Every structure is written in structure tokens, then in C-alpha cells.
Amino acid sequence: MSVKPDFSAKGVGKIRNIGIIAHIDAGKTTVTERMLYFSGKIHRLGEVHEGTATMDYMPEEQDRGITITSAVTTCYWGQNTINIIDTPGHVDFTIEVERSLRVLDGAIGVFCAVGGVEPQSETVWRQSESYGIPKLVFINKMDRPGADFEVVLKSMTDKLGIKSLPVQIPDGGGDEFSAVYDLIRMKKLVFDQDENGEKFDIVELDDHDEEFVAPWRERMCDMLSEINDEFMERYLDDCVDPEYIESMIRKATLDLEIVPVYVGSALKNIGIQPLMDGVCKFLPSPLEVSRVSGIDPFTGVERLVEPLVSEPFQALAFKVVMDNGRKMVLMRIYAGKVESGDSVKNFTQNTTERIARLFRMHAGRKELIDVAGVGDIIAVGGMKDTRTGDTLSTPDYPLILENISLYKPVISLAIEPKNVEESDKIEEVLDKYLQEDPTLDLKTDENTGQIILSGMGELHLEVVLDRLKREYKLEPRSGKPQVIYQEVPGKMAEAEENFDKLLGDAKHYGYVRLAIEPLERGAGHDIVFEINTVEWPSDWMDAVADGISDGLQSGVIKGFPVQDVKVRVLELRRKDGESSIPGYHMAAGKALKSALSKSSPKLMEPIMDVEISVPEEFVGDVIGLLGAKGARIENMLDRNNQKIVQGLAPLRKMFGFSTDLRSSTQGRAGFAMKFHSFDVLD
Numbered sequence: 001m002s003v004k005p006d007f008s009a010k011g012v013g014k015i016r017n018i019g020i021i022a023h024i025d026a027g028k029t030t031v032t033e034r035m036l037y038f039s040g041k042i043h044r045l046g047e048v049h050e051g052t053a054t055m056d057y058m059p060e061e062q063d064r065g066i067t068i069t070s071a072v073t074t075c076y077w078g079q080n081t082i083n084i085i086d087t088p089g090h091v092d093f094t095i096e097v098e099r100s101l102r103v104l105d106g107a108i109g110v111f112c113a114v115g116g117v118e119p120q121s122e123t124v125w126r127q128s129e130s131y132g133i134p135k136l137v138f139i140n141k142m143d144r145p146g147a148d149f150e151v152v153l154k155s156m157t158d159k160l161g162i163k164s165l166p167v168q169i170p171d172g173g174g175d176e177f178s179a180v181y182d183l184i185r186m187k188k189l190v191f192d193q194d195e196n197g198e199k200f201d202i203v204e205l206d207d208h209d210e211e212f213v214a215p216w217r218e219r220m221c222d223m224l225s226e227i228n229d230e231f232m233e234r235y236l237d238d239c240v241d242p243e244y245i246e247s248m249i250r251k252a253t254l255d256l257e258i259v260p261v262y263v264g265s266a267l268k269n270i271g272i273q274p275l276m277d278g279v280c281k282f283l284p285s286p287l288e289v290s291r292v293s294g295i296d297p298f299t300g301v302e303r304l305v306e307p308l309v310s311e312p313f314q315a316l317a318f319k320v321v322m323d324n325g326r327k328m329v330l331m332r333i334y335a336g337k338v339e340s341g342d343s344v345k346n347f348t349q350n351t352t353e354r355i356a357r358l359f360r361m362h363a364g365r366k367e368l369i370d371v372a373g374v375g376d377i378i379a380v381g382g383m384k385d386t387r388t389g390d391t392l393s394t395p396d397y398p399l400i401l402e403n404i405s406l407y408k409p410v411i412s413l414a415i416e417p418k419n420v421e422e423s424d425k426i427e428e429v430l431d432k433y434l435q436e437d438p439t440l441d442l443k444t445d446e447n448t449g450q451i452i453l454s455g456m457g458e459l460h461l462e463v464v465l466d467r468l469k470r471e472y473k474l475e476p477r478s479g480k481p482q483v484i485y486q487e488v489p490g491k492m493a494e495a496e497e498n499f500d501k502l503l504g505d506a507k508h509y510g511y512v513r514l515a516i517e518p519l520e521r522g523a524g525h526d527i528v529f530e531i532n533t534v535e536w537p538s539d540w541m542d543a544v545a546d547g548i549s550d551g552l553q554s555g556v557i558k559g560f561p562v563q564d565v566k567v568r569v570l571e572l573r574r575k576d577g578e579s580s581i582p583g584y585h586m587a588a589g590k591a592l593k594s595a596l597s598k599s600s601p602k603l604m605e606p607i608m609d610v611e612i613s614v615p616e617e618f619v620g621d622v623i624g625l626l627g628a629k630g631a632r633i634e635n636m637l638d639r640n641n642q643k644i645v646q647g648l649a650p651l652r653k654m655f656g657f658s659t660d661l662r663s664s665t666q667g668r669a670g671f672a673m674k675f676h677s678f679d680v681l682d
Contacts, residue, residue, distance in 0.1 A: 007309035007373035013285045015375040019085045021124045022110035027140040030266040039075035072361040080280045083377040103332035106283030113147035116155035143265040147173040165258040197269025253282045286375035294399035311335035312397035337373035348390040356382025409454035410606040414479040483652040487555030490600030492517040497590035510583030511573035512591045519564045526566045543581040547588030604678040606651040613642045614669040621664040629653040
């Protein structure tokens with residue numbers, strides 16, 4: 001279906017940019033699949049458990065039944081255009097969620113009617129709150145035995161601290177579930193299973209239904225009355241019709257005061273159409289969200305971006321993908337419009353890029369379009385230098401939008417190619433993967449010649465190896481996953497070094513004296529010149545800075561990166577006719593290594609936030625297991641008839657923990673782990 005673009009305020013007002021966020025296995029990909037089916041975007045229902053879901057288009061996703069990469073698609077519901085991003089639920093792929101949330105205007109949180117708010121869904125929800133994104137909730141899997149709508153509502157309050165406003169409630173649960181009650185219009189929606197849920201009857205409530213639904217309707221109106229005095233007055237006067245209730249729900253949702261709750265079963269095709277109505281009624285258009293801001297890279301002046309087609313073109317590249325070896329950049333347009341053949345400026349990289357082709361994405365497929373404008377989420381071909389987080393602008397309107405947070409890799413894997421030919425090929429392919437995924441890192445071990453691949457977790461690296469095999473027929477030998485450490489100086493130290501050698505036919509000289517001192521945790525590194533910079537050529541000082549920066553990439557204990565250090569350049573010396581750029585670069589690196597060796601350096605390791613939900617009878621076993629892993633218990637809570645154990649644990653001791661946890665708790669514990677910080681190794 002092709003829709004003529006309308007970039008007027010009326011047209012942009014009908015766009016909804018939403019994400020589907022949840023814990024792994026809550027059913028969010030199935031929800032997306034049904035949205036596409038009922039909107040006419042696809043004509044055959046795919047299933048995650050069969051490996052045929054449209055949005056899980058990577059073979060690695062189909063094999064594992066999980067979402068790994070954020071898939072983007074566009075569908076149409078009524079007069080509205082809905083751009084959907086189906087995000088991963090596994091903690092190893094948190095960056096996929098982060099960069100998707102950065103460009104969304106609204107979201108649907110999908111919770112399992114049996115599991116409720118699980119650890120990773122809580123993490124993703126918190127991420128969305130940091131961006132101020134209005135949300136709806138869809139309580140899924142009401143057809144499963146043990147489904148409990150009210151328990152899930154309570155877990156949302158306890159774990160997320162939100163005001164959930166049910167606008168629907170289920171008619172029963174388990175095998176008998178086939179209908180929902182609409183609290184706004186006081187109707188019963190009965191879905192026809194013989195028609196794949198495409199048809200549903202809107203039924204008047206009988207006396208029994210009225211008695212069951214009335215307290216829920218009253219609860220909804222009471223909550224709206226607490227938020228809005230005008231609503232309270234009209235409610236007391238019995239003057240609230242469905243349209244007025246919807247207008248108040250919309251206002252409260254956009255103001256982040258409430259979260260409307262829908263209910264159903266995506267697998268049984270129940271409740272999806274009303275949910276899509278809710279997306280269009282209650283979630284914001286690009287005109288209704290907070291204005292994004294950017295910085296003029298030349299003046300430092302902050303500017304707000306107005307979401308108008310008449311404004312200069314501004315877009316944020318939020319993801320890079322490789323499509324049959326060709327680079328595709330996914331971007332969100334915040335202002336203006338762009339056409340195939342246009343040239344735009346990447347002010348983040350200070351390069352000019354040409355828009356070769358524009359596409360609307362549909363998971364693994366794409367539709368060629370001629371023009372895209374404000375509010376659109378599209379893919380662009382032909383860009384050579386653009387990376388995740390870069391800003392693209394009209395050349396004469398310099399602006400850099402707020403960048404996307406990056407995550408440091410915490411685990412690494414040594415890879416050995418089978419032969420020389422495969423070695424060159426692997427590095428070329430992995431470089432492409434690095435452009436797609438900023439949480440991957442790659443380097444070569446100088447001593448062993450091994451390729452060291454780093455990422456966010458064991459599954460993250462496992463997926464990369466699977467892709468190498470499937471996409472490029474490369475099967476390198478790999479070692480066991482290893483934790484990534486960092487090095488920090490233990491105290492202040494000073495050193496001086498010179499470089500005085502004949503390289504080729506030329507003599508090269510450089511002398512550098514410098515001092516290092518520790519900085520607070522998370523400060524990174526800082527290089528300061530405490531010399532009279534006027535007396536020294538800028539290219540020599542640049543060589544010193546580059547030599548120090550290169551040296552900080554590999555410390556003196558085990559070659560790990562050096563962090564949290566200030567380097568003060570105290571003195572340079574010269575020799576007429578011999579001082580050179582290579583000389584100062586080498587002298588600076590040698591001086592840094594010497595100072596680090598004198599500073600009593602220490603290793604820092606990744607410390608992980610661990611949260612375990614477990615029945616009370618297994619709490620002792622969990623605490624004992626965590627103690628054996630060197631974890632420190634930080635907190636214990638009661639949630640949803642479960643004990644929540646929160647702690648901090650060194651990543652190096654957490655390998656295989658999930659297997660041990662299952663054994664200790666008869667498989668009844670939930671487990672989530674995410675990076676917290678680097679700290680000094682015990």
C-alpha cells in the first residue's frame with residue numbers, strides 16, 4: 001500500500017512513532033505481527049515459535065525465538081501512519097532498545113498475564129522513562145493458565161511506580177478467554193476465533209456484566225477525577241460521554257500522569273484492533289512531543305528544532321545496518337524534508353553525504369520512496385561516513401543533536417582464523433558489524449596475533465559468530481569468553497623519556513617529561529599541556545597528544561585500556577634538524593608507559609547489577625549462591641508474592657550463573673543482570 005506523503009501539520013499529526021518494549025518472551029513480537037496483519041501490511045500470520053515472525057527476520061532470531069535487532073516497519077490504521085520498532089528484550093542487546101527509544105514518540109509495554117513485570121521489562125521501562133515517552137500497556141497471554149489481570153496491575157504499581165488506568169478488562173482467563181470489556185463505552189468485545197480474530201462483535205452488557213464491570217468503570221473515572229478537577233465536576237454531574245473520557249485520557253497520557261492499560265492474547269488474535277485504536281487516540285504525534293534540541297558546532301549556541309516541513313532538514317541516524325553488503329542508515333527526521341539525490345551535511349563527522357536512495361523499511365524488506373519528511377523513520381542508502389548517533393542537516397544550518405548513549409563492552413572472545421585468506425576476510429566483515437553495532441569492539445593482540453572481539457555478553461558474541469558462519473561462510477576457532485578489564489594508576493607518578501634513532505635515512509628525536517595522577521571513577525582521561533605552547537609547533541604537540549592517547553589504549557599490567565587518569569605534559573626538548581613528529585609521538589608513548597609503571601597501577605573489573613526474583617522458600621539458596629560468586633547483597637524487597645534479591649557482583653564470577661540458579665531454585669527464579677560500573681579488582 002502506497003500513501004502519498006502529506007507533510008502538513010494535519011498530515012504529521014497523523015503519524016505515530018512507537019516502540020514495542022518488554023521482557024524476553026512477553027510476546028511483543030507476536031503483538032507486532034498481529035498489528036501488521038490486521039492493518040493489511042502482511043497477509044499471513046507468522047509465529048515466533050515457528051520461526052516465521054516477520055519482525056524476527058534474522059536466522060539467529062528465528063532459531064532462538066528471540067528478538068536480537070530492532071526491526072522497523074510501517075503500517076496504516078485508519079487515517080494514521082504507524083512506524084513501529086520491535087525492540088529486543090534480552091539484556092545483551094540493551095543498546096538496541098536505547099537507540100530506538102531515542103527516536104520514538106510513544107511506546108507499548110507488553111507484559112505477560114502470568115509473569116507480570118519481569119526484571120528486563122522493568123529495565124526497559126526505566127530506559128523509556130528517562131526519555132519522557134508516553135506509553136500504553138498491553139497485558140498479553142490472558143489465554144494462558146494462571147493468567148491474573150489484577151496481579152499484573154499490582155506488579156506494575158509496585159515495580160514501576162506508575163498509575164495504571166485500565167480502559168479494558170478481561171472476561172475471564174485461560175482457555176475460556178475470548179472477550180474483553182470496554183470500560184470507556186461500556187461494551188463487550190467478543191472476538192471470533194473462526195475468523196482469526198479479524199471480526200469481533202460489540203455486545204451490550206447484560207445485568208451480570210454490568211455488575212462485574214461497574215466497579216472498574218468507577219475506578220477509571222475516580223482516577224481521572226483525581227487528575228483533573230473539570231472531569232470530576234462533569235463526572236459528578238453525570239456528564240461524561242466516551243469522547244470526553246478519551247480526550248481526558250489522552251491529555252493525562254501525554255502529560256505522563258497515567259498509563260492506559262489494554263488486555264488480550266496476541267497468539268489468539270484477541271484485543272489487537274482496540275490496542276491499535278488506542279495507539280492513534282492516546283499516543284502523541286511528532287507535533288506533540290517535547291522539541292529536540294541541538295548545538296551549533298561552530299558557535300556552541302543551543303537551538304530547538306521545530307517539527308515543520310518548512311524548517312531546515314534535521315535528522316538523527318539511530319542505526320546502521322548492512323543490507324547484502326551495502327550500508328543502510330536508519331534515521332528519524334525531526335524537521336524539513338529530503339529527496340533522493342539531495343546532499344546533506346553530517347556535522348558530527350564534518351562530512352558531506354549524498355542521499356542515493358530512500359526506503360520505508362518493513363523488517364528485512366524495504367520499499368523505495370522518492371521523498372521523506374518531518375516525523376518519518378526511514379532508511380537511506382549511499383551514505384559512506386555516517387555512524388550511529390550522527391546528525392544530518394541542511395548544509396547551511398549547522399546543528400548536532402543530542403547523541404545516543406553508548407555502552408562499554410564487558411566481555412571478549414579470542415578468534416583465530418583458519419588461514420591467512422580468512423584472516424583478512426574476517427577483519428573486513430567484523431568492521432562492517434562494528435558499523436552496525438557500537439557496543440562491539442575489535443582489536444588484535446600484539447603478542448598472539450589473535451583477533452579480540454568484545455561485546456555486551458555471551459549471547460551477543462555468540463550471535464556475531466553465527467552471523468559470520470551464515471552470511472560469509474567463515475568459521476574461525478574461538479576461545480572461551482573473557483572479562484574485559486581496565487587499568488587505573490594507583491598514585492601520582494612522573495617520568496621522562498627520549499627517542500633518538502635513525503629510521504631509514506633520517507634521524508628522529510623527541511623528548512617528553514610528563515606526570516600522571518588518578519581521577520575519580522568514570523572520569524575517563526584528560527591530557528593537559530603545562531608548557532608554553534606558543535614556543536612549540538602544533539604538529540609536534542599533536543604528536544605528543546597522539547602518542548599519549550595511543551598509549552592509554554594499552555596499559556602496563558595486561559594491556560587493558562587505561563582510564564580515570566590525568567596526564568600533564570611538563571616539558572619538551574628539541575634537537576635542531578632532528579626533532580620530528582615520529583620522535584615526539586614515540587617519546588610520549590614511552591614516557592607514559594614509564595609513568596604508569598611507577599604509579600602502582602591497578603586493574604578494574606566490570607561490576608554487574610544483579611536482580612533475582614524468587615519464591616521465599618529459595619531465598620537462602622539464592623543468597624548462598626550469590627555469596628559464592630563474590631556478590632554483595634544490596635537490597636531485598638517483596639514484590640508480587642516474590643522475594644527480590646538485588647546485589648552487585650563481579651562479572652568474572654558470573655559465568656554459568658543462570659544454570660546454577662535454575663538448579664538451586666527448581667527453575668522458579670527470574671534473573672536479570674546489567675553493567676553497573678568498573679571497580680578495582682579485589
